[in-house]
Amino acid sequence: MEQRLTIITLGVTDLKKSIDFYENKFGWKRSDMSNDDIVFYQLNGIYLSLYPKDELAKDATVGSIGNGFNGFTMAHNARSEKEVDDLIKSFREKGVEIVKEPHKAFWGGYSSYIADPDGNLWEIAYNPYLKID
């Protein structure tokens, strides 16, 4: 199978609340593929999509109940430590939950974590070894 990931779909408990988070805290613009039931954000090469958790589970024919750590993180890499600090400052001002304050990481980077309304973790990081186009 080709090394390709087309869409990450987050199953959300409150679509309006999640849309508010991604559009008003992150400042992202939705793609015109979006409709009242599902929202898409075009990122670098992939889409992030928001869809009600119950509906997502139903589509995959799995149970919708889940608790605790959901076992994955998404990382947004910034271009400098300052950009990480600035993003976290701005998120704090907007009332976003800061899960871990920016800190020097053992792997040589600079890292922090925030949570979206469903507790999905976004690492906001600077990695000097990874070039951002």
Next chain:
Amino acid sequence: MEQRLTIITLGVTDLKKSIDFYENKFGWKRSDMSNDDIVFYQLNGIYLSLYPKDELAKDATVGSIGNGFNGFTMAHNARSEKEVDDLIKSFREKGVEIVKEPHKAFWGGYSSYIADPDGNLWEIAYNPYLKID
């Protein structure tokens, strides 16, 4: 914040088992950023990374316990319905869990789901409205 996602990290319970899945069932090649503790696969514009779940939770300073539906799916879009069928046939032969057989979806596409060793769901789909480069 720019509309960018750099890395998706899956917190896995058995790193060797997950590596076997992504390298021998999916046939993916790891990036040279990988080491004994963490593995990266370069995809279209982003990396998928595998990291022990306990370590990932520790890094994010959250509890590592989680059960049930983890609330997200990853989609790999193929270029045709036949390619979806061929991929699912090949996964079945390799012993991959087929969660949902390929079917015509209400949104006009053709969709199926498989699970990785931790139950992370991959939708294998064809979407006639979405161009794959």
